[in-house]
Amino acid sequence: MLFDRAWRAAAVAAPTMKLLIISMAIVSVQAAAPVFAETPPPAKPSELARVAILEFQDNTGQKNYGWVKTSLPDAINSSMKDQFEFQRAEVTGASKNLEKAKLSAGEVDAQNVNAFAEQQGLDIVIFGNFHYEAKTRMAVFTAEVYHHKGKRVIGTVVQQSKLNNDVFGTIDTISKKIVEHIYRFSLDLTEQQVVAKTEQSVRLLVLVPTWTNDAQKKAAVSELEVQKKELRKKYPAEFLTIFEFFNVKKTPAADQQQIEGFAKSRNDGAISEWLKAQKVKNAMIVFVSDNKVSLRPVVEGNSKPPVTYAVSASAAEKAGTIDAAVTASGMGVNLQKTTLKKDPGIRDRFSLAGGMFLLAPIGTGSDKMSAAPGLEIQALYRVVNLWAFQLGAAASLHGSWQKSYLKTGDEDFTLQHYTALAGPALIVPMPFYRSLEVQVLLLGGAAYSHLEKFKYVDTPLTFSGVNAAVSAQTEVRWHILLGVFVGVGASYHRIFYSGTDMSYLNTSLRAGYRF
Structure with a gap:
């Protein structure tokens, strides 16, 4: 009896749960596009x-x-x-x-x-x-x-x-x-x-010579042309020497002098960091000494182990060593052509977000119920990707903390909720501004509730339980730049406790990234 009475009081204080969208992984043929x-x-x-x-x-x-x-x-x-x-x-x-x-x-x-x-x-x-x-x-x-x-x-x-x-x-x-x-x-x-x-799809590799004297510089620059010729035979990418890169990017003279200073001192790390800042994913640092050519691949600012070949090596030997440097470093994948396919993959269909919400109880009840804050994690995967609308599958995890007071103003109990929901999602991008979209979600799941300090008796009591939960939600989401977005939403939520008709409304604010 005591547990039942306590649990009914907890039901009156039950908070709303907010949705986290996770899309399913099967792409509809109706959404198929290259x-x-x-x-x-x-x-x-x-x-x-x-x-x-x-x-x-x-x-x-x-x-x-x-x-x-x-x-x-x-x-x-x-x-x-x-x-x-x-x-x-x-x-x-x-x-x-x-x-x-x-x-x-x-x-x-x-x-x-x-x-x-x-x-x-x-x-x-x-x-x-x-x-x-x-x-x-x-x-x-x-x-x-x-x-x-x-x-x-x-x-x-x-x-x-x-x-x-x-x-x-x-x-x-x-x-x-x-x-x-x-x-x-x-x-x-x-x-x-x-x-x-x-x-991002442009395939580019920058070849950078290093030297300690003029003879080494001349030999290294000469080898750059050999490498460009061999690389072009296999990879459909653009290959530039660092000097050509300066011209294309209109690099300031001061920066050019700084890079040449790094090259003369063979400061590979500084060269790698500068190229990374210029958004160059692939580079090859070339050094010629004692009739040997050293190639050090740099992938996204990270130096890889060097490979070497003799200056007098045959064209076939040079080609094999150059290809080995590209393949072993992993940059070969970056230099391949992109592929135009019949059906879409999952790019830009998955989004992940976090946020805060504020819920307010609605319905009948004799106790004074206060609004409660909460935190959520949210994800979305778009299954059907049509121009007019998109369909996805959704899931969410969130938690809230709430206090309840008696009519006298005394604290009655505290209630915590942790909820998991899943269900379908409808996404409608605005026709003339597709960065803005409206999402509607229908979710079902379960809520774990934890009640503490119930004061119908002299000794504080603690109760816990799991109950079914449903939620109907809507959100307006704005993609600000690239994959970054913010959203505001509202939802109706109910946890099914026996003996109560209490439901909840909540508002939320979240931000996230679309992959």
């Missing part, structure tokens, strides 16, 4: 996205620009292949296996592209047109990117160029922007996230 795997092994052909790059429609009305029309697809393909792995689909005409197929590659436009993609079994179709503006004497290129499973054009690129050799530089720009559109659609990223992640 993505970039940061550290691939090369994907199997069946995993690669089938990308068709069609001839652009020539709207110039002049026959002498036909070369642009025919060369654009191959040029765009070559530019994309420099950084990304995908399967190009050759589609010069409609599929012969379909009786109703009447479209040729040259007839595809925004209205019939879906039928064409269906006929050809394509994941992505890149098509467009170009026209000539007499006033500016420039050609205007418009490229559109259609995603078959998304059933829509996911991006449009418009670039101007003179119709001469400048057009190939323009094609590189068009290709980069095409890939950014695919990237954004695949991962549902904000503009800032796309810029950051495409910058």
Whole structure:
């Protein structure tokens, strides 16, 4: 009887639990979109996205620009292949296996592209047109990117160029922007996230000579060119000497002198730290002495064991040693191409957050119940990733501490709650500002409650128990920069104690990171 009475009083004081979202790990095929795997092994052909790059429609009305029309697809393909792995689909005409197929590659436009993609079994179709503006004497290129499973054009690129050799530089720009559109659609990223992640995808290795005299400097610089040549044969990355890096990054003269000072004193550690500050993930420090070449790999600021080869070694021996240095240090993975796949991985689908909440009891009860603070840990995994909405699975852990007082104002008891909940989550990004999203969660689980200092008797008592709990929650979440976000939320919560209808409302503030 005493326990039952005490427990009913505890029920009146039961606090709300706040949700922590953890998504499930299975990706719905409806969310499938090509993505970039940061550290691939090369994907199997069946995993690669089938990308068709069609001839652009020539709207110039002049026959002498036909070369642009025919060369654009191959040029765009070559530019994309420099950084990304995908399967190009050759589609010069409609599929012969379909009786109703009447479209040729040259007839595809925004209205019939879906039928064409269906006929050809394509994941992505890149098509467009170009026209000539007499006033500016420039050609205007418009490229559109259609995603078959998304059933829509996911991006449009418009670039101007003179119709001469400048057009190939323009094609590189068009290709980069095409890939950014695919990237954004695949991962549902904000503009800032796309810029950051495409910058991260650049494969770069900086070669740094060190020396103690001019002869060693000359020999080391000469070896840099040998290494660049051998590395380019195997890795689709950019290889720069430290001097070329200075020019590209417009490094101040004072910094250049400082690095040369480190090189002369063979201060590898200082060189590594400077490169890390410049966000250079991969570097090779080269030293030539006594007819031997020493290569020390540096990966994300961490020096790795050096390897050596003789200055007089054959080209094959040098190539093998250089490759061994890259492979053993682990930087080889960083220098591989990213892979464009049919289906998305789990990047940017998992988020983890922590926060505080304040709960307030609602319902009937004779005792005065005070609001109570609490702490929570929260995670979210997005299972279905569509443009209009996303679905996830959720779970949470949190705890709260509450005091209850009698009508006389005397302290009655203290109550602690530790709750675990799980359930589905609906996430709706704002259409015109996708950094902002609304989340709705329905959760169920259990709460462990601990009651102390119950004063219906002279001697303080302690009780503990586990009861079922449910919660309905909503949150507005704002992704501030890259993966960092903040959110505010409100929820209704109930723990099922016998003999009470007490429920709780709470408000919460949290911050976290989306991986």
